[in-house]
Every structure is written in C-alpha cells, then in structure tokens.
Amino acid sequence: MSENVLAIDIGGTKIAAGLVDPGGALLTSQQRPTPRGAGAEAVWAVVADLVAELTAGVGVRGAGVVSAGPVQLQAGTVSPINVPDWRDFPLRDRVAELLPGRPVRLAGDGVAMALGEHWRGAGQGAGFLLGMVVSTGIGGGLVLDGQPYPGRTGNAGHVGHVVVDTAGGPCACGGHGCVETIAAGPSMVAWAKTQGWSGPAGDARALAAAAADGDPIARSAFARSGTALAAMIASVAAVCDLDLVVVGGGVAKAGELLFEPLHAALARYAGLEFIAELEVIPAELGGEAGLIGAAALLRTD
Structure with missing residues (x-):
C-alpha cells in the first residue's frame, strides 16, 4: 500500500x-x-x-x-x-x-490552509498559528503545537465572521457587520462601485490592477479591507495570544496594497504589548x- x-x-x-x-x-x-x-x-x-x-x-x-x-x-x-x-x-x-x-x-x-502553511509554508515552527484566506470569502483556522485546534464542533478559527462593524450590513452567515462583508473580494468591489469606481462588477483582480495603477477609489478599497482585517486580527490575538498570522488567498496576492494598510492599522489597534509583537505575514503555498x-x-x- x-x-x-x-x-x-x-x-x-x-x-x-x-x-x-x-x-x-x-x-x-x-x-x-x-x-x-x-x-x-x-x-x-x-x-x-x-x-x-x-x-x-x-x-x-x-x-x-x-x-x-x-x-x-x-x-x-x-x-x-x-x-x-x-x-x-x-x-x-x-x-x-x-x-x-x-x-x-x-x-x-x-x-x-493553516495546517498546510505550518507544515510546508510560511508558518513552520509557529507554536500558535492563525492561517487566513482572504478571497471570495474569508476563512481561517488555528494550529496549536503542530495540531489543528478544531474547537467544540470543528469550526474554531472561523474568523471571517468576527464582527468588526456593529452597524454593518448583513452577511451571508446570517449575522451583520462581519469582516467578510468588508474585506472579502466581492465586498471590496461592491463598495468601490458605490464610490464611483468604473471597473467590472465582481472582479477583484481588476480592482487590484486599478489600485496598482494608482486609482484612488481602488486603493481606498484595499485600505478599508486592510483596516477591517487588522481589527479582526487584533481581537483574535487578544483572545488567543497568537504567535503568528499567515494570510493567503486571492486578495492577499495584491501584496503591499493590502499588507501596508493592514500593518498600519494593526499598529493602531494593538495596544497590548503581546498583540503589538504579533507578526502578520503573507502565505507561501498559494492554492x-x-x-x-x-x-x-x-x-x-
């Protein structure tokens, strides 16, 4: 065998x-x-x-x-x-x-995703890892001492549905104000369209290309996404005392367009020393x- x-x-x-x-x-x-x-x-x-x-x-x-x-x-x-x-x-x-x-x-x-990055990717050696995918939706998982941390039902690390806007709109999960409603690719594009962006609806890659070319609305969409992700990460880190956060997915492929505002916002939200020391880095394994x-x-x- x-x-x-x-x-x-x-x-x-x-x-x-x-x-x-x-x-x-x-x-x-x-x-x-x-x-x-x-x-x-x-x-x-x-x-x-x-x-x-x-x-x-x-x-x-x-x-x-x-x-x-x-x-x-x-x-x-x-x-x-x-x-x-x-x-x-x-x-x-x-x-x-x-x-x-x-x-x-x-x-x-x-x-x-978290296990894969811990085994073969950017998260090797981390004691308590949050792995995140920022794409059509936002998913996540936790790895503690090399083992998946599933929680009671297997859904621990479901970070896309951490509430970051108490006055926010409805989410597909049935809640309101989840980070997925702001920072997921389709949500970013939808917001940019409300601000006057003329690119194709539903196309996060086109939004990233426009941001890379300096389009102010597209860049604002990435800043808004990075800020929401930072608020979520700060909250999860305060609860879990994480060692490392690894971020992958299609939206994260935009690189510094996302990570620069994310790191800047995290510095504002991370008042506690153990959160301020937290590293947030790009994933390595892709798909x-x-x-x-x-x-x-x-x-x-």
Whole structure:
C-alpha cells in the first residue's frame, strides 16, 4: 500500500483533489468547478469522479477531506455557506465508502490552509498559528503545537465572521457587520462601485490592477479591507495570544496594497504589548495549501 494520501478540498468555486507524499509534496492534482443549483448529488458526483480518477491503479493509505464551513466533526457532515446544495451532507462517510478500510479525516478548509502553511509554508515552527484566506470569502483556522485546534464542533478559527462593524450590513452567515462583508473580494468591489469606481462588477483582480495603477477609489478599497482585517486580527490575538498570522488567498496576492494598510492599522489597534509583537505575514503555498493541509490531517495516523 502506498504511503501517499488522497487530499480533497471542496469550496464554493472549485473542488480540488490530489495525491500528497509523506513529506508534504503535492505529487499531482485535478480540479473541477463546483456545480451550483444542481442538487447535493451533482456536487458529490464531482468529488466521486475525482477520487476515482486519482486512485485508479494507485494505492493510498487514507484521505484528508476539507470543506468550506460550517462543518460538524463528530457527525462528519458539512453545510458550506457557499455550497447551498449541501446541508448536513455526510461527506466523511461518503468518501469512506469509496476507500474501504482506510482512514478518512475531515476538517474545515481554513484549518487545512493553516495546517498546510505550518507544515510546508510560511508558518513552520509557529507554536500558535492563525492561517487566513482572504478571497471570495474569508476563512481561517488555528494550529496549536503542530495540531489543528478544531474547537467544540470543528469550526474554531472561523474568523471571517468576527464582527468588526456593529452597524454593518448583513452577511451571508446570517449575522451583520462581519469582516467578510468588508474585506472579502466581492465586498471590496461592491463598495468601490458605490464610490464611483468604473471597473467590472465582481472582479477583484481588476480592482487590484486599478489600485496598482494608482486609482484612488481602488486603493481606498484595499485600505478599508486592510483596516477591517487588522481589527479582526487584533481581537483574535487578544483572545488567543497568537504567535503568528499567515494570510493567503486571492486578495492577499495584491501584496503591499493590502499588507501596508493592514500593518498600519494593526499598529493602531494593538495596544497590548503581546498583540503589538504579533507578526502578520503573507502565505507561501498559494492554492496548494488546502490540499497539503488536508493530507496533514493524517500525519499522526
């Protein structure tokens, strides 16, 4: 039996799967668009097809499966906000049926990103790490002493839904004023459009390009996002006494357009010494972090 691990990463935009070796190297991967509005089994069919394709003629010792949340670890189910066709979907057991006799471990995608960065990326050696993805949404996960910190239900580190604006607008989670409503890519673009930005709706990459070219509204959108993220990070750090925050995702690819206002705002919000000392740095693994982190779920098996 091969020592390689099957890794599966399910999000609202795409479903990815790959094979990861014992050292954390991603050997091969495939991805497909996530079906929308076609029903739970249509989404599952994509997962099953990827599993069949990657394991055809190849042995694996188990699978690490991660999904957008919320997740319920004890039940092995997922109800991703951005995959509305899945509610209490028994993801762990369905994958286990395809891999009889082999362990299947489930986690949220934010936890996987944090684990991946801790194992092979920017977070190596951190005692208490917050890994964050700033993209279409904002996800996060915690790694404590090299192990995922799941919390009671498996959703610890769900930092996109920390409230940073008590008078803020509604969020897809059902709350109001979450950092995701300000700092996620679509939220940034929507705000910029209200300020008169003439770029394409919903296109955060175009917004980043405009900001890089000096467009004042686009730059303000990134400043607003960085400030909201800093407020959230300061709050989480005050509770958790973190060692390191690693930030990845499509919005974070804008580099200093995001990190410069984030660091400046964090310096204002971090009144306590142990928060002021906190490092916030870019992630290193890019899109591979979720799959590498999914495989890391089996490192202790």
